Amino acid sequence: xxxxxxxxxxxxxxxxxxxxxxxxxxxxxxxxxxxxxxxxxxxxxxxxxxxxxxxxxxxxxxxxxxxxxxxxxxxxxxxxxxxxxxxxxxxxxxxxxxxxxxxxxxxxxxxxxxxxxxxxxxxxxxxxxxxxxxxxxxxxxxxxxxxxxxxxxxxxxxxxxxxxxxxxxxxxxxxxxxxxxxxxxxxxxxxxxxxxxxxxxxxxxxxxxxxxxxxxxxxxxxxxxxxxxxxxxxxxxxxxxxxxxxxxxxxxxxxxxxxxxxxxxxxxxxxxxxxxxxxxxxxxxxxxxxxxxxxxxxxxxxxxxxxxxxxxxxxxxxxxxxxxxxxxxxxxxxxxxxxxxxxxxxxxxxxxxxxxxxxxxxxxxxxxxxxxxxxxxxxxxxxxxxxxxxxxxxxxxxxxxxxxxxxxxxxxxxxxxxxxxxxxxxxxxxxxxxxxxxxxxxxxxxxxxxxxxxxxxxxxxxxxxxxxxxxxxxxxxxxxxxxx
Amino acid sequence: xxxxxxxxxxxxxxxxxxxxxxxxxxxxxxxxxxxxxxxxxxxxxxxxxxxxxxxxxxxxxxxxxxxxxxxxxxxxxxxxxxxxxxxxxxxxxxxxxxxxxxxxxxxxxxxxxxxxxxxxxxxxxxxxxxxxxxxxxxxxxxxxxxxxxxxxxxxxxxxxxxxxxxxxxxxxxxxxxxxxxxxxxxxxxxxxxxxxxxxxxxxxxxxxxxxxxxxxxxxxxxxxxxxxxxxxxxxxxxxxxxxxxxxxxxxxxxxxxxxxxxxxxxxxxxxxxxxxxxxxxxxxxxxxxxxxxxxxxxxxxxxxxxxxxxxxxxxxxxxxxxxxxxxxxxxxxxxxxxxxxxxxxxxxxxxxxxxxxxxxxxxxxxxxxxxxxxxxxxxxxxxxxxxxxxxxxxxxxxxxxxxxxxxxxxxxxxxxxxxxxxxxxxxxxxxxxxxxxxxxxxxxxxxxxxxxxxxxxxxxxxxxxxxxxxxxxxxxxxxxxxxx
Numbered sequence: 009x010x011x012x013x014x015x016x017x018x019x020x021x022x023x024x025x026x027x028x029x030x031x032x033x034x035x036x037x038x039x040x041x042x043x044x045x046x047x048x049x050x051x052x053x054x055x056x057x058x059x060x061x062x063x064x065x066x067x068x069x070x071x072x073x074x075x076x077x078x079x080x081x082x083x084x085x086x087x088x089x090x091x092x093x094x095x096x097x098x099x100x101x102x103x104x105x106x107x108x109x110x111x112x113x114x115x116x117x118x119x120x121x122x123x124x125x126x127x128x129x130x131x132x133x134x135x136x137x138x139x140x141x142x143x144x145x146x147x148x149x150x151x152x153x154x155x156x157x158x159x160x161x162x163x164x165x166x167x168x169x170x171x172x173x174x175x176x177x178x179x180x181x182x183x184x185x186x187x188x189x190x191x192x193x194x195x196x197x198x199x200x201x202x203x204x205x206x207x208x209x210x211x212x213x214x215x216x217x218x219x220x221x222x223x224x225x226x227x228x229x230x231x232x233x234x235x236x237x238x239x240x241x242x243x244x245x246x247x248x249x250x251x252x253x254x255x256x257x258x259x260x261x262x263x264x265x266x267x268x269x270x271x272x273x274x275x276x277x278x279x280x281x282x283x284x285x286x287x288x289x290x291x292x293x294x295x296x297x298x299x300x301x302x303x304x305x306x307x308x309x310x311x312x313x314x315x316x317x318x319x320x321x322x323x324x325x326x327x328x329x330x331x332x333x334x335x336x337x338x339x340x341x342x343x344x345x346x347x348x349x350x351x352x353x354x355x356x357x358x359x360x361x362x363x364x365x366x367x368x369x370x371x372x373x374x375x376x377x378x379x380x381x382x383x384x385x386x387x388x389x390x391x392x393x394x395x396x397x398x399x400x401x402x403x404x405x406x407x408x409x410x411x412x413x414x415x416x417x418x419x420x421x422x423x424x425x426x427x428x429x430x431x432x433x434x435x436x437x438x439x440x441x442x443x444x445x446x447x448x449x450x451x452x453x454x455x456x457x458x459x460x461x462x463x464x465x466x467x468x469x470x471x472x473x474x475x476x477x478x479x480x481x482x483x484x485x486x487x488x489x490x491x492x
Numbered sequence: 493x494x495x496x497x498x499x500x501x502x503x504x505x506x507x508x509x510x511x512x513x514x515x516x517x518x519x520x521x522x523x524x525x526x527x528x529x530x531x532x533x534x535x536x537x538x539x540x541x542x543x544x545x546x547x548x549x550x551x552x553x554x555x556x557x558x559x560x561x562x563x564x565x566x567x568x569x570x571x572x573x574x575x576x577x578x579x580x581x582x583x584x585x586x587x588x589x590x591x592x593x594x595x596x597x598x599x600x601x602x603x604x605x606x607x608x609x610x611x612x613x614x615x616x617x618x619x620x621x622x623x624x625x626x627x628x629x630x631x632x633x634x635x636x637x638x639x640x641x642x643x644x645x646x647x648x649x650x651x652x653x654x655x656x657x658x659x660x661x662x663x664x665x666x667x668x669x670x671x672x673x674x675x676x677x678x679x680x681x682x683x684x685x686x687x688x689x690x691x692x693x694x695x696x697x698x699x700x701x702x703x704x705x706x707x708x709x710x711x712x713x714x715x716x717x718x719x720x721x722x723x724x725x726x727x728x729x730x731x732x733x734x735x736x737x738x739x740x741x742x743x744x745x746x747x748x749x750x751x752x753x754x755x756x757x758x759x760x761x762x763x764x765x766x767x768x769x770x771x772x773x774x775x776x777x778x779x780x781x782x783x784x785x786x787x788x789x790x791x792x793x794x795x796x797x798x799x800x801x802x803x804x805x806x807x808x809x810x811x812x813x814x815x816x817x818x819x820x821x822x823x824x825x826x827x828x829x830x831x832x833x834x835x836x837x838x839x840x841x842x843x844x845x846x847x848x849x850x851x852x853x854x855x856x857x858x859x860x861x862x863x864x865x866x867x868x869x870x871x872x873x874x875x876x877x878x879x880x881x882x883x884x885x886x887x888x889x890x891x892x893x894x895x896x897x898x899x900x901x902x903x904x905x906x907x908x909x910x911x912x913x914x915x916x917x918x919x920x921x922x923x924x925x926x927x928x929x930x931x932x933x934x935x936x937x938x939x940x941x942x943x944x945x946x947x948x949x950x951x952x953x954x955x956x957x958x959x960x961x962x963x964x965x966x967x968x969x970x971x972x973x974x975x976x
Contacts, residue, residue, distance in 0.1 A: 055691065057690060098809070288697075290728050
C-alpha cells in the first residue's frame, strides 16, 4: 500500500435551489405525486422548446464567484444524445465545450486536531444541465414506470481536478463543497433526496510516477460515508489487480453499500457516443459584467473571507477559523455567540462551539441548527467563566443543565443550583487550612519533592469546596502555605 | 367567392355579404369534393371548423373582429393545434392529438379569428421536396395530378392552388414553402429566421425551420404574415423586435430598385425554359424601374452538402423524442426496452426520415464531428457572408426558385440526391437565415414557374412590396388550376 499513490477527482451534481425547472415553468418541489410536475416541455411533446431559467444561471454565477473562478461571458448549451425512458427528449441539455464556470478552487481542512492540514483543490469547471426523470421498477407487474417530476430540474455539475490523494481528502472536499453550495444558497444540500451527489474518478500509481494510472469512475455516491467506503474499496481493488499483474481498464462502476464493493457497470468499449452538439433551440448564454457585478454584490461573506476575518479580528488560529467556517450554521452560531460574549472571549467561544458543543451534538446525533443550547445561552455561560463566577469544570455542569432545559440562562442555573464560585479568600484559606491539617502525609510527600502530592491536595480542597472554589486561588494559597 | 383575395373576403365578411360559417362551409364542401383527388388535407373536422366560424361571426357581429376574422385557412400539419390530430405526416404521430396550441396557431385562431379548415398533408417531418414521403400518401399537383406539388408544404400548396382554402401556412427548412409555391403557382414567403415563433411547430432542423404564409398573392401573404409574427418568450430563438404592418409598403414604386442576379443561379443546372421565364420576369422588373447588377454567391455550390449535414444532424436529435414511451406510435410486440425503441422507430418512421436520422447520427458521431458538422457550420458562415457582401450591391436578389417545374410522381423518389437538388436555389437562404419568397412568373408546358426573391434580414416588407408591384403588372398569380 505504501508504495502506491491514490489519485481522485470528483464530479458533483448539485441540484439548484430554484422554484421552477431549468428550461420550463414547472415546479421543482420534491415529493409530489408522479408526473404532476411535468409540463409539456418536460414531457417533450412535439414542438415544445426550452427557455432558460435565469435563476439557475444566477446560481452558477454565485458559485463561480464563490470559488474564484472565471464566469464565462459566453457559454453554450449542448445536447447529450442517448435513449432512456426517463429522458423524454432523447437528449439531455448540458454544457460541453464552453461551460459557464471555468477554474476556481476550494480550500479544505483535512483531518482533525494535530493531524489536520489544509489543502487546496482546484476545480476544472462547473456547468449547467438538466436532470433526468426517474424510472420506477417496482409495482408495475414487470413493467417499468416513469416519473418525470425531476426531469428538467436544474443541476450544476462541478468537476474537480484530480487533486485528492486519499479518501479522507475526497470526503473533506465533498463536505467543503456541500457546505459551500448551501452557504451561498444555491443548493439545499439534501443528500437523501439526491440534491447533492458525487461521482469519484479513482486511480492509483506508484509513488513518484508522474503519469496518472487508468481511472475508474464510481457513480452516484449520495453520502459521505459511501464516498469513503467506495473509494477505499476501489483503491484496494485496483492495487490488488495491478499487484497480481492485471491492467486496470477504464470503466464506470457502481458502489453497492450492502456488500461494500464496487462493481462494473460498463467498460470504456461500451461507452456511449453522446453525439454532443450545440443545442440549436438555445442561444449561447451571454453573461454581462453588470450581471456578474450585481450577483457579486448579493453574495454573503464567503467561508474563506470569514476565515481570514476570524484570524485577524478574533485572533483565532487558522485551524479554529477553518473549523468554525466549515458550514454556514456553525459560522452563524459562533458569530452570534461572540456577538454577545464579546470579542475578548472569542477564543473560549471558539472552543465551546468546536469542542464541547460539537461533542454534545455528536452524542445526540444532532445538527448545530437543532442545538437545544442557543448561542445566547452559551454566550451567557462563557461570560460567567470569564468573570470568574464559575470555573470551567462547573461550566460543563451548567452547560449540561442548559442542554437539558433545567433553566433558561446560565445565571439562573448557577443561582438555582448554588454553583457560584467561592472567591472569598478567607473562606478558601480556611478550607486550605482544614485540608493541610487533615492530610499530613501529602504535605510531607510534597515537602520531600513529590509534585504529585500537590495535585492531591488541590483535589482535596476542591472536593471540600464542592468544586466551587476558584482553582487559581486554591493553587496560590496552597503554594503560599506549603512554602511557609 | 372561392377565388377572392383575403382582402375581398374580409370586405365581404365585414359587409355581411357572407358569414364565416357560410364561407367556411363553401370551402369545406370543396375539400370534401376535391380532396380525394388531391390528398391535400390529412385532417378535416367540419364540426370544429364551423364552431370556430360561429365564434368568428360573433366577433364580427360584436364589432371586435380583426381584419382576417372569419376567413378560413389551412394549417400545415406540422403545427400543434389543441384538440386536433397533429401528425407531421408520420405514422409515428398518426394518433397524436395535441393538448396545446403552437404559438402561430394561437395567434392566427384565438387572436386573429381565422378559421381552420383542417390540417394539410406534408412530407414526413417536413423531409422531402415532393410530398411523397408522407405516411398519408402523396399529394397531387392541381395543375397536373400526375405530378408532385413540391414539398414539404405540398398539402398547403395544393390546397390553396385548388382553392380548397384561400390561404395556408407552411414551413420552410430548405425551401419547403418556396418550392411548392413555385410548383403550384402560389406566392409563398419564408420570413427571416426568428420572426415567426417555432413553439409548437414540430421541429425538423431547429436552426433552419421557419413558418410562413402561402397564398395567391403577395398582398394575401402580407395580411397573413401580420397574424403570424411577434416575439414569443417560449421560443428562445424568437427575435424581440417591433411588430410591423407588412401591408404598409406594398404599393411603394420600384424606381431605383437594385436587383442582384447571382451568377451562380444563372448557370447550368436549371431547365432552360424555366430560366427563360425567370429572365422574362426580371425584364418586367426593369420596366417597373428596377436595375440589375450581377452579384456572386461564391459558396452557394456548398449549400446543399452543408445543409445535408446540418439539417440531418439536428433532425437526428430532434426526432429522438419519438420513442414510443409517452405518446405516438409504439410497436405492438417487443421483449425489452431496446426492442421497443428499435421496433417503434423502425415501424414508425418512413425511409427518408430514417435516412436522415442515420446521416445526422453519423455526422455528429465521435471522430466525424469536426470533419462534417463543424465543417458544415463553417460553410454556413461563409454562405451567410456571401449574402452580406451581395447585399452591399443590391436591394433584392432574384433567381429561379426551383430548377424545374413540377415533376412526375415517382420520378425522383428513388434518387435522393436528385430530389435534394430540387432545393438547390432555396437552401442557402435558410442557412443564412434570410427571408425569401417565391412568386408566379410564368408557365412551361402548362406548369407554373416560380421566381425567387431573397431579401436582407427583416426585409419581409420590402420583399412583399417587390412581389406586389410585379403582381399589379402581371397576372400569372391570378391563373387558376383547372381542377373541379
